[in-house]
Amino acid sequence: MKGLTIEQIIHYQTEGYLIAEDVLTEEDLQPVINELEREIDRRARALYAEGKISDLHEDESFERRFARLYAQCPEIGKGFDINDYLGEAVFRFLANDHLLDVVECLLGSELSCNPIQHLRAKLPWKPGKDDKPDYFQNVPWHQDNAVTSADSEASEIITFWLPLVNATAETGCMEVMPEVSKLGYLKHRSEGGTTIVPEQLPHVQPILAECRKGSIVIMNKYTPHRGTTNTSDIVRWSLDLRYHKLGAPSGRSIHPSFAVRSTKQPEQLLTDVDEWRRLWQEARNRRAEGSLHRV
Numbered sequence: 001m002k003g004l005t006i007e008q009i010i011h012y013q014t015e016g017y018l019i020a021e022d023v024l025t026e027e028d029l030q031p032v033i034n035e036l037e038r039e040i041d042r043r044a045r046a047l048y049a050e051g052k053i054s055d056l057h058e059d060e061s062f063e064r065r066f067a068r069l070y071a072q073c074p075e076i077g078k079g080f081d082i083n084d085y086l087g088e089a090v091f092r093f094l095a096n097d098h099l100l101d102v103v104e105c106l107l108g109s110e111l112s113c114n115p116i117q118h119l120r121a122k123l124p125w126k127p128g129k130d131d132k133p134d135y136f137q138n139v140p141w142h143q144d145n146a147v148t149s150a151d152s153e154a155s156e157i158i159t160f161w162l163p164l165v166n167a168t169a170e171t172g173c174m175e176v177m178p179e180v181s182k183l184g185y186l187k188h189r190s191e192g193g194t195t196i197v198p199e200q201l202p203h204v205q206p207i208l209a210e211c212r213k214g215s216i217v218i219m220n221k222y223t224p225h226r227g228t229t230n231t232s233d234i235v236r237w238s239l240d241l242r243y244h245k246l247g248a249p250s251g252r253s254i255h256p257s258f259a260v261r262s263t264k265q266p267e268q269l270l271t272d273v274d275e276w277r278r279l280w281q282e283a284r285n286r287r288a289e290g291s292l293h294r295v
């Protein structure tokens with residue numbers, strides 16, 4: 001099945017979210033996982049050489065190794081986001097055909113990759129072990145619209161959240177509020193992590209959006225959602241990507257958007273990873289990071 005069925009599209013339009021099952025194959029995801037494994041290994045060796053970790057855990061799986069290394073030195077997670085390490089496999093994945101066939105069903109054939117995108121390694125967390133789970137890994141109730149600039153008010157920016165391991169109640173998945181997106185933007189506050197103000201948080205039974213590896217949780221920019229904690233002993237790796245129509249404001253114009261699919265202007269497509277890296281480098285050189293949230 002290419003893209004989404006009409007029933008899935010209607011579900012997304014009415015509920016404000018959709019769990020699209022089995023969109024991505026092993027072949028789609030493995031290059032990204034391989035790249036992350038190489039990056040984890042590179043970081044581990046650098047920290048080992050500096051004497052900051054004593055055990056490389058070379059034989060641990062993708063699902064466990066990062067947690068073992070992090071426990072020895074949290075610095076391993078520093079600057080480990082899509083736009084920081086700028087890996088080629090992730091860049092190629094941003095234009096993955098199976099993924100874009102789904103995006104196209106909701107946004108049409110002229111597509112831009114939105115620069116608000118993250119790689120998350122949600123670490124195992126046991127209640128009582130630490131005071132509070134990390135905010136970036138356990139985001140509270142919010143709408144993604146809260147982290148975009150006002151010039152993108154009219155842009156349809158859609159979130160595609162996909163795990164690289166099975167995301168369950170135990171490993172940590174998304175919780176979403178169905179239908180609430182119809183209310184539009186709710187007021188947020190930024191203290192303690194960008195979140196909907198308690199007075200405006202709707203009293204709606206949330207859906208636990210468990211999502212197997214290969215499936216995707218799709219949400220619109222007004223869908224309230226949060227991340228649940230990871231109480232398992234594996235790392236819940238995920239990517240959250242966003243797309244919008246080519247030419248529409250991205251909500252973060254100081255960072256690079258780029259064309260990933262276009263029948264009208266195919267010459268606009270960005271396929272050169274070095275150009276993508278250059279665009280980010282350029283943006284980084286001029287950005288005033290202080291005003292940005294990471295949700």
Ligand SMILES: O=C(O)CCC(=O)C(=O)O
Nearest residue numbers: 120137139161227240295
């Ligand atoms: O991965 C998570 O736990 C939260 C992700 C999120 O808020 C998003 O993808 O917009």
Ligand SMILES: [Fe+2]
Nearest residue numbers: 143144225295
């Ligand atoms: Fe979000």
